[in-house]
Amino acid sequence: MLTLTQIGQNAKKAECRVRNLTAGEKNRLLTFAAKRLTEQASHIIEANEKDIANARANQMHEGLVDRLLLNPERIEAMAQGLCQIASLDDPIGAVSQMKPRPNGLLIGQKRVPLGVIGIIYEARPNVTADAFGLCFKTGNAVILKGGSDAIHSNQAIVEVIRGALAECGLVEDAIQLIEDTSRETATQFMKLRQYVDVLIPRGGAGLIRAVVENSTIPVIETGTGNCHIYVDESADLDMAADIVTNAKTQRIGVCNACESLLVHESVAQEFLPKLQQTIQKSGRAVEIRGDEAVCHVLSSAVKATEEDWGTEYLDYILSAKTVKSVDEAIAHINRYNTKHSEAIITNNYGNAQQFLNEVDAAAVYVNASTRFTDGFEFGFGAEIGISTQKLHARGPMGLEALTTTKYIIYGNGQVRP
């Protein structure tokens, strides 16, 4: 097994070769790797069966086993993902804002790869192909550190992709997998600053926290979502009920699902029963944890604790609070949110603008479901994650988030006076 240092050195060498590939060369490889994934599906499924057997032996929750499972359809989807990435425009190499300075220097900004990207992720093996596709398309080398649960699946997928790279005469180390899945190795990886330019964790709150606390490599945090919807006094209450129901129940285990409802006290009496009916009509049951006023209106609601306001349930549970004004709603959101996605339902122009201006989050909505915060829904064609930090990239990250720029300057002998 290679040491982390060897893996880092290999990645740095690969970086220099991947960086200067043309879009045509990169797209051909992505399409070819997709073909090989489909052709070698049975090999990948065989490896995946080992992971599934281990998972069952370790009594893994069936929902998680399902996330781990690969079948021909899922491998086909992985391959299709690579083809889709191939079809996107290549951002690398474009030069913007090229302008002459008074002394004749011509200065522009050229879009270039980040270099070596590290990705630490948890169970789902499809991330392996996906992350490679996005990093390779943007001219980066990638070092992957998956979870122990998916190690055989990840190894098989990486083997197929490395094979495709070799067959195309490209550098296999454009993708490397850290095969030692121990926590100690993960922590060392987070300090591999000499070789890794950026680290992207993809997983639950515990993983993100460990990376933020231990990494000396710059991190792009893809975070959790404690998303709120505020139903204003002037809201169309039918629209509000539809949007809250959608944002809460359309898919529960995702970071852009609604976790907390704020409702103006003057419409709580009318809105809350309406919401309950809409949820019932959708065929779902949602537990509501409310403040005193909410519990007073909805007899089925249970009393919320302080902890509820800060909780991302990822479940059929919704915290609910009445507020006296849009100011109170904004203050509550800015105190408890995770800077992900927040929505106001209103017909009041001033309140809509104030909410857009003052709520601190990656995506702020007027009269729409928070569930739209997503690279595909935003039209980026691909997504490496949703950044909840403020540096570099905020919100859904498409290809450009995996790039940086450098200044290029054309002179004819200029010296500084």
Added chain:
Amino acid sequence: MLTLTQIGQNAKKAECRVRNLTAGEKNRLLTFAAKRLTEQASHIIEANEKDIANARANQMHEGLVDRLLLNPERIEAMAQGLCQIASLDDPIGAVSQMKPRPNGLLIGQKRVPLGVIGIIYEARPNVTADAFGLCFKTGNAVILKGGSDAIHSNQAIVEVIRGALAECGLVEDAIQLIEDTSRETATQFMKLRQYVDVLIPRGGAGLIRAVVENSTIPVIETGTGNCHIYVDESADLDMAADIVTNAKTQRIGVCNACESLLVHESVAQEFLPKLQQTIQKSGRAVEIRGDEAVCHVLSSAVKATEEDWGTEYLDYILSAKTVKSVDEAIAHINRYNTKHSEAIITNNYGNAQQFLNEVDAAAVYVNASTRFTDGFEFGFGAEIGISTQKLHARGPMGLEALTTTKYIIYGNGQVRP
């Protein structure tokens, strides 16, 4: 004295108020604070005299004492700096790329402040006013941690600015100074993630390293510069001698000065004596530490060690190496550089393009001095530092580097199918 937590909480409160100031309100404050700095110069100079007396008592090197010194002219320059920042365009609030999606959602990206910015810096007290001006103009609250050498000067400057904020009816905590200058407090500050959105160190390599290793707050690294100039076979050697002399001697203590010369072996014999003459004519003496071939041509050169290739001298010293090709020059640069500024002097089109493409640095030049890597020279009107990292901002950072974006989305009832 306030605790770090109190300072953090104050900054978060101030952030909400500074964020929504109009450009007019911010510019009026900056101009007014400039006026107060000039008016209260004698108060600041009095405080500065204490720092100077302490520095002399501690046998501080005279060059550093000079950097610490404030006099009426330097305070006037500080005030002028604030007025200049007031005259720049405010980037905050602009919405770009607003586009409808097929479902009718209208999605745009709005430029917003980062929030609370932490700045850790060393001796020069002018950074205090400068950093405040840039952060305030971009709607951020700032927490400053200066060095113990400048504590009295920094306190006096911050006091004047806070007074100006109060007089304008604005929140004084838009600027706060950590008065405890101990290293322990600095380390704790680097972990104040709950309250500080971004940390920017400004100082030497030791400070940068400490921040990178200890900070849990996202960092923008403003780094050191081991900058190279490569004189190609086809270079105009007179131009090359002028550029190297300028980049090495025009100012030595700065990160964009040239520290290392690479010269194609076929022109070394002609170029090196010419360079020596040009340096002599400039009235400076530069020690050259060369490889064997360089020492063979220049009898005055001393033998370079491996360590020299990686050293930022910040002095009248230049390392010099002969290379066989542009490939060897690029490989050497990518191995030893600090990703700051690199230049090629050439008349060969292919070599110029290859150098621009393959050298990994924030700024890459053809036929010009590396000394131009600077926010003012690039036309940004202001500079918070020069980023040598790849995330968020790379190269000279103007106002936009102190901002982020958020997605704003206008809907009319959209839910996710």
